[in-house]
Amino acid sequence: MIIQTINLTKRYGKLVALNNLHLNIEEGECFGYIGPNGAGKTTTIRILSTLLQPTWGEARVCGHVVGYESRKIRPLIGYVPDFFGA
Numbered sequence: 001m002i003i004q005t006i007n008l009t010k011r012y013g014k015l016v017a018l019n020n021l022h023l024n025i026e027e028g029e030c031f032g033y034i035g036p037n038g039a040g041k042t043t044t045i046r047i048l049s050t051l052l053q054p055t056w057g058e059a060r061v062c063g064h065v066v067g068y069e070s071r072k073i074r075p076l077i078g079y080v081p082d083f084f085g086a
């Protein structure tokens, strides 16, 4: 599993931006992550990029746990945000 999330949840105060996301993406898989404005896509990508801590749940990139092994994840990924600094 190249990307895995388990019960991934992010709250901004009272707002639940991401609610118990379960994702399993295999190596070599081409995965499109689509949804309406405000669905939580950028929040998900920011967590997977180690730029944001989840409120609850776990995210793994190449087996490394976001938040605990972020320094191992960062050299493995590239992220092009829609706005600079996002």
Ligand SMILES: Nc1ncnc2c1ncn2[C@@H]1O[C@H](COP(=O)(O)OP(=O)(O)OP(=O)(O)O)[C@@H](O)[C@H]1O
Pocket: 012, 015, 016, 017, 035, 036, 037, 038, 039, 040, 041, 042, 043, 044
């Ligand atoms: N830093 C923040 N503080 C408070 N609320 C936020 C913050 N970032 C995002 N949100 C809110 O969290 C929810 C999810 O936002 P997010 O940006 O992840 O959605 P998105 O799917 O990327 O939307 P879009 O398609 O518009 O890019 C939205 O309700 C948004 O207003």
Ligand SMILES: [Mg+2]
Pocket: 041, 042, 043
């Ligand atoms: Mg977005």
